Amino acid sequence: TDSVYDAKGKLMFINSPNNPNGKSFGNATILKLCGSFPGIVVVDEAYADFSNQTCLPLLKKVKNLIVNRSFSKSFSLASLRMGFALADADIIKEMNRVKLPYNTNYIGQIAALSCIKHSNKVFERNKKIIEERQRLTEELNKFEGVNVLPSDANFIFVKFEDKSKTLKFVWDLKEMKILVRHFSKPGLYNYIRVTIGSEEDNNKFLNGFQKIADKYL
Structure with missing residues (x-):
């Protein structure tokens, strides 16, 4: 509903594609939310590899957007809990300041790098x-x-x-x-x-x- 554009807070989380209905939010909607929301908009694109829709291009247009990606779905590494975030350099800098040390395991890192290497398959x-x-x-x-x-x-x-x-x-x-x-x-x-x-x-x-x-x- 339009009331979401009046939301206040520090963080807003959006699943796109959404679980359980599989619906994606258009970039126009995400862009409007980034413009109206006073905090940071986090878009979880865990299922985006099965879609032609992604808000990654919006990272060049707005500073308050974080896009999360996961290796759990299309890369089948669910048990290794691997993923990454893309955002403005200032946001990434702040995230690195507060993230836990050893927040990923070595086996997961090797598996994720192998997935990237063979991503075409x-x-x-x-x-x-x-x-x-x-x-x-x-x-x-x-x-x-x-x-x-x-x-x-x-x-x-x-x-x-x-x-x-x-x-x-x-x-x-x-x-x-x-x-x-x-x-x-x-x-x-x-x-x-x-x-x-x-x-x-x-x-x-x-x-x-x-x-x-x-x-x-």
Whole structure:
């Protein structure tokens, strides 16, 4: 809502693409927030490698923006807790003054450097994930009462128009040894989040979804 542009504080955190719906915020929105917010705007782009959207170019336009990137998602180093931040030199200087010593481990550093060295292979795999995301979106949207939200992440957010059908799909998929994420919070109850896997995994999911849909939809 427009009220966010009136927010006050020292730090504002934004996930883009967002979890769990996979939505990205446009650069015009981020730029407007940087102009209206009196503190520092931190944009977490953990899933940005699966998107064509990034606010990195805005770092040349504003001084109060930090962009966080992670090796946990597209580079599959979640357990090593590696990432980095990009910002104006003055902000980075202040961050270095207060960061903990030995804040990363040696194995994580070696793994992250190797990922950077071989990033072309990772980005090629990401292209396949994006293609599979589009395929799953198109196939699931063919089912009556099912709507997939546009996603810029390595997952899709699937909405069931009939809330009572949601858990039936969750539990029946689990019986097939297919796990999806269900959210019990108000406003999210009739959604499931589905991670994009390999083509084989995605076909297994679609086949299972079809069998359940034949019973309930």
